[in-house]
Amino acid sequence: MTVPTSTNDGLLSFVSTRSLERKQVSFAGLPLPTSITKHKSPISLGGGRPHSGFFPVNKITLEVSSSPFNADTTEKVISKKDSKTLDITKGFQYGPTEGHPELISFAKSLINRVNEPGYEDWDLTLTNGTGDSLHKIFNLIINPGDVILIENYTYVPVISNIINYGGIVVPVELNFEKGGIDVGKFEKLLENWESGPYKHFKRPKGLYTIPTGQNPSGLTQSHEDRKKIYDLSSEYEFLIIEDDPYGYIQLSEYFDGDFNKFSTNDYSVDKYIEEDLPNSYIQYDTEGRVLRLESFSKIFAPGSRLGFIVGHAKFIKRIIDHANVSTRAPSGISQLIVNSVIEQFDGVDGWLNWNIQISEEYTARKNLLIKTLKSSESFKKGQFDIIEPKSGMFLSININFPNDDDDEEEDYRDQVEQLRYKALEQGVIVVLGKNFTTDESFAKKARFIRTTIATQDSDEEILEAGRRLSSAIKLYFESV
Amino acid sequence: MTVPTSTNDGLLSFVSTRSLERKQVSFAGLPLPTSITKHKSPISLGGGRPHSGFFPVNKITLEVSSSPFNADTTEKVISKKDSKTLDITKGFQYGPTEGHPELISFAKSLINRVNEPGYEDWDLTLTNGTGDSLHKIFNLIINPGDVILIENYTYVPVISNIINYGGIVVPVELNFEKGGIDVGKFEKLLENWESGPYKHFKRPKGLYTIPTGQNPSGLTQSHEDRKKIYDLSSEYEFLIIEDDPYGYIQLSEYFDGDFNKFSTNDYSVDKYIEEDLPNSYIQYDTEGRVLRLESFSKIFAPGSRLGFIVGHAKFIKRIIDHANVSTRAPSGISQLIVNSVIEQFDGVDGWLNWNIQISEEYTARKNLLIKTLKSSESFKKGQFDIIEPKSGMFLSININFPNDDDDEEEDYRDQVEQLRYKALEQGVIVVLGKNFTTDESFAKKARFIRTTIATQDSDEEILEAGRRLSSAIKLYFESV
DSSP: OOOOHHHHHHGGGGSOHHHHTOOOOOOOOOOOOTTOOOOSSOEESSOOOOOGGGSSEEEEEEEEOSSTTOSOTGGGSOEETTEEEOOHHHHTSOOOTTOOHHHHHHHHHHHHHHOOOSSSOEEEEEESSHHHHHHHHHHHHOOTTOEEEEESSOOTHHHHHHHTTTOEEEEEOBOTTTOSBOHHHHHHHHHTGGGSTTTTSOOOSEEEEOOSSOTTTOOOOOHHHHHHHHHHHHHTTOEEEEEOSSTTOBOOOOOSSSOOGGGSTTOOHHHIIIIISOOOHHHHOSSSOEEEEEESTTTTOGGGOOEEEEEEHHHHHHHHHHHHTTTOSOOHHHHHHHHHHHHHTTSHHHHHHHHHHHHHHHHHHHHHHHHHHHTSHHHHTTSEEEEOOSBSSEEEEEEOOTTOOTTSOOOOHHHHHHHHHHHHHHTEEOEEGGGGOSOHHHHHHOOEEEEEOSSOSSHHHHHHHHHHHHHHHHHHHHHO | OOOOHHHHHHGGGGSOHHHHTOOOOOOOOOOOOTTOOOOSSOEESSOOOOOGGGSSEEEEEEEEOSSTTOSOTGGGSOEETTEEEOOHHHHTSOOOTTOOHHHHHHHHHHHHHHOOOSSSOEEEEEESSHHHHHHHHHHHHOOTTOEEEEESSOOTHHHHHHHTTTOEEEEEOBOTTTOSBOHHHHHHHHHTGGGSTTTTSOOEEEEEEOOSSOTTTOOOOOHHHHHHHHHHHHHTTOEEEEEOSSTTOBOOOOOSSSOOGGGSTTOOHHHIIIIISOOOHHHHOSSSOEEEEEESTTTTOGGGOOEEEEEEHHHHHHHHHHHHTTTOSOOHHHHHHHHHHHHHTTSHHHHHHHHHHHHHHHHHHHHHHHHHHHTSHHHHTTSEEEEOOSBSSEEEEEEOOTTOOTTSOOOOHHHHHHHHHHHHHHTEEOEEGGGGOSOHHHHHHOOEEEEEOSSOSSHHHHHHHHHHHHHHHHHHHHHO
């Protein structure tokens, strides 16, 4: 039986205003024109799904019960050589909303080892991944009309979290040469807020930033600039929401050869922390105004749906209170699988060593893509620049479009779309920078495309993707 | 360094009104007076944590990578005799917000086999367990001032979800003799809403009910009453939110012996469905006004943090839209462990057979507790009645307090607290019915205590718990 249309429509009368008005912002591209003939076996430089080779688990074996109570309780906690049996009695049971003590303790040790906050009264809570962390943080801080600063190109789904609570986003410009937020422009914006373009809004309550291996640009903010931005947050009294899913993926600088510093014999966890890992904003923080978000998605596995928030205990307690009446605890099964792997790695330093190995693999991938792109005819003709990333999984390419007219306002939106079509015809999927902003003026200016080196199956696939991309650019330039 | 107090307090200025006003309702008991000497090894008849013997997994073995890409991708999908290796490449990867197709497909088959909705356009989505389902449903339907009917004794944390969105709860009375909501009183309440005690509120938008093995009462609503309540929902145009975490746990009727119908040779999945499992409200539903909530917490394991919501596709789509901007997908690792166990059980009927075995064990536990209680001096003296449950893990006991005074309004609150102290001294933890309501008049009337047969380690522990409880009641009666 189908429901009569009248009644069916009547169901809408039960829906809250909140649900009716909910908005979703995504960076999905425009639909393809039918005139485009897509390549039969495209390679993706698009999505940020890490290849399963990056997952630190090779195999899980499960022994299922034939009937309840057919095994001793104690049999459910067994250790075997070269493998680790989880304590099912605990991981499968209800657990604390903030996470099991073992994983909380690991996360705190990791923070103390790598990114120690500048004050004592900090705490952390596990979440169901960074999407959940962001939703909880904006639930915590936003009243209607509150302003959150975001990078002018950013992970746009976060905008949904802000605007659905009545918040307003104001973009701050990235500096593609220097890396990260343009601190000069940022300071001017704050200094002149009351006379600037956003004077009709309240002063900002927070800055949402991805300072390391930024999505989509791949940029990393320098230490000096981080310190300045922290000082500005203190002066102008706003929070810093530091989203750092990619930070542990460090990339050594490209040169034309096989050198990879993470493969060298004298590289160590201490060097990784002291020389490579960027400072977290929370290290400068003496006032509890930084909320740091970590995630197990990129360096363990996305399916874990586990992340954590570090911040002042007063904020963390409120986030846990929110979880108590909404999501409750993250999956205990996920927590025990993650915790068990970390135990097998012998804790914090072993875990960081795994992250160094991840960094080594990403560096190799990044270098391979750069080498291929640089050797292309298109690159040699100056048709594009490579914005080499220092961290993370994204590498952006700036297209030097031929027909710039200095008299008119830049608007690359159609040109980058045309280039994307060419890329799809050549068999490579890329994502356009213009889709990572909700501000029309920045969408117009975006002449960069985002590539990702996380998903490909082999070196050959990365090489081929680079060849296809550069030939697509070349063909585009020939067509205009 | 500690944060200066002034700044520290200043952090509150960043907190939203939403967070400042958030309320949490719990059924935690009052703090114990210092005069009470607790037993050294108490047995719990309190919490609803299923014993790990009910978890269908005996052992998980994990093979950790020594470095990224050290195993073939294909090696991550291996089947072995007597064990099942999960497809890590999928379960550890990002997955659809509504859940992986395999588990969605299982849940739909289960619904079709057991509780087929009375209309076609239904759908379902996985959630992070029923706590998360409830939060999403009340997010979907509640505007400030909307009224939700709840059983007068209920799982009170759900009240938090309702009032934090500005909703109002109105209790409807349970009938402890007949089981479930008292339909006569319920109908009168709806009929006379505009002249009744809640006339200053809007008409109800929804009924939240746990119709099977209700928490805390253990009561189960009859089929006839369910049909009547559904008809009332249609007549008075409200939704039914059916929370059913315990429904698959069926209990065969007590008699003084070892008979357990689930152990008999000719018992079958068909009999289980046709003769024992109560109808879901969604089976009567032709209009899409029922939202059915299932959970893997009680019949798989709480740490899975997995549940699902069944309802009209229009509602389910909005719930998924909400998840997209908040929790995202539930843990993929949980989903694959659960799905793998179900596959090993050979799908829906094998899974139901597991539920029959769970029912057999719970029936044995329930019968053991009843037998012990009935054989006590206290029971024989008529000091308490046993409310025998037909489903679930809760068994309530009504205390026949000696000093009832017909002239005065009943108020058992102090008496049940005193009884709880006696129980703690005797070494048994129970939960008081009065803590499962936010309505003072029902708190006063609550002379029942909730016991749970889910957590004990052995038959002996259940026997001993029963002995301790009945002697606590006896001692209480001697003391007054």
